[in-house]
Amino acid sequence: MRYLILSDIHANWEALTAVWMAAERDGFDQCLCLGDVVGYGANPNECAQWVRERARLVIRGNHEKACTGMADLEDYNPAAETAALWTRNQLTAENAQWVASLPQGPAPLDGFQLAHGSPADEDEYLTTPYQAEELIGFLAEPVTFIGHTHVQGGFRLFRNRAAVIEPVPAKRQTLEYELHPGSMYLINPGAVGQPRDGDSRAAWALFEPGCQRVTYRRVTYDVESAQRKIRAAGLPDVLAWRLSLGK
Ligand code: ZN
Numbered sequence: 001m002r003y004l005i006l007s008d009i010h011a012n013w014e015a016l017t018a019v020w021m022a023a024e025r026d027g028f029d030q031c032l033c034l035g036d037v038v039g040y041g042a043n044p045n046e047c048a049q050w051v052r053e054r055a056r057l058v059i060r061g062n063h064e065k066a067c068t069g070m071a072d073l074e075d076y077n078p079a080a081e082t083a084a085l086w087t088r089n090q091l092t093a094e095n096a097q098w099v100a101s102l103p104q105g106p107a108p109l110d111g112f113q114l115a116h117g118s119p120a121d122e123d124e125y126l127t128t129p130y131q132a133e134e135l136i137g138f139l140a141e142p143v144t145f146i147g148h149t150h151v152q153g154g155f156r157l158f159r160n161r162a163a164v165i166e167p168v169p170a171k172r173q174t175l176e177y178e179l180h181p182g183s184m185y186l187i188n189p190g191a192v193g194q195p196r197d198g199d200s201r202a203a204w205a206l207f208e209p210g211c212q213r214v215t216y217r218r219v220t221y222d223v224e225s226a227q228r229k230i231r232a233a234g235l236p237d238v239l240a241w242r243l244s245l246g247k
Pocket residue numbers: 008010036061063148149150
C-alpha cells in the first residue's frame with residue numbers, strides 16, 4: 001500500500017493540481033489529508049471538491065473550524081480572520097457541510113495515525129524537539145502524520161529524545177527516509193498550498209508502511225496564478241506575496 005499524504009492545501013488550486021500530477025506519475029493507492037483544505041487561498045470550493053472525491057480519510061484543521069463558525073476568530077491574525085470570513089461566504093452549501101463534518105484527529109489507520117497539529121492538541125504548532133519529546137506518552141502508534149506548521153520534515157523519537165527530520169533540499173525534488181523499528185515518528189509532509197519552510201515549492205509525502213519508508217516530495221507550481229487570484233478576490237496581499245517566499 002502506498003499512501004499519498006497531503007496537508008494544508010489552503011485553497012491553492014495551482015499547488016494542488018501540480019502535486020496531483022506529480023503524485024499520479026509517482027503512483028499511489030490511497031490519498032489521506034491532514035486538514036486545512038481551505039483558508040487563505042482563492043479556490044476553496046475546487047480544493048474541497050477534489051479532496052472530497054479522492055481522499056479516503058480527511059481530518060479537520062483549524063481553518064475548517066474557522067470558516068464554519070467552530071473557532072473563535074479573535075484567536076486568528078487579521079489576514080487569517082479575513083480569509084476565514086471570505087471562505088465562509090464562498091463555500092457552497094454542500095462543501096460547507098462537508099467541511100463542518102470533518103472529524104477531529106488523531107485518527108488511527110492501519111498501524112499509524114493522522115493529526116492536524118499534534119495528537120494531544122489539534123491546534124498545537126509542533127516546532128521544537130522539546131515539544132515532540134513531551135508527546136511520547138500520547139503516541140498511540142509508532143508513526144503519526146502531522147501538519148499545521150507548514151514545515152516539511154518532522155521528528156524522530158528515539159530513547160526519549162527527539163531529532164529533527166530535514167525537508168527535501170532545495171536542489172532536489174525527492175528525499176527518501178527510512179523508518180527504524182524501535183523509533184517513533186512525527187512525520188510532517190509539509191504544506192501543499194502555503195509552505196513556510198523557506199521553500200516556495202508545494203510539499204507532500206508518500207508513505208509505504210510495508211517497507212517502512214516515507215518519501216518527501218517537492219514540486220514547483222504556478223505561484224503567480226495563485227497570487228493573482230488571491231489579489232483579484234480582494235484577500236489580504238500578505239497571503240499572495242508570502243507564497244513566493246515560502247514563509
Ligand atoms: Zn494550515
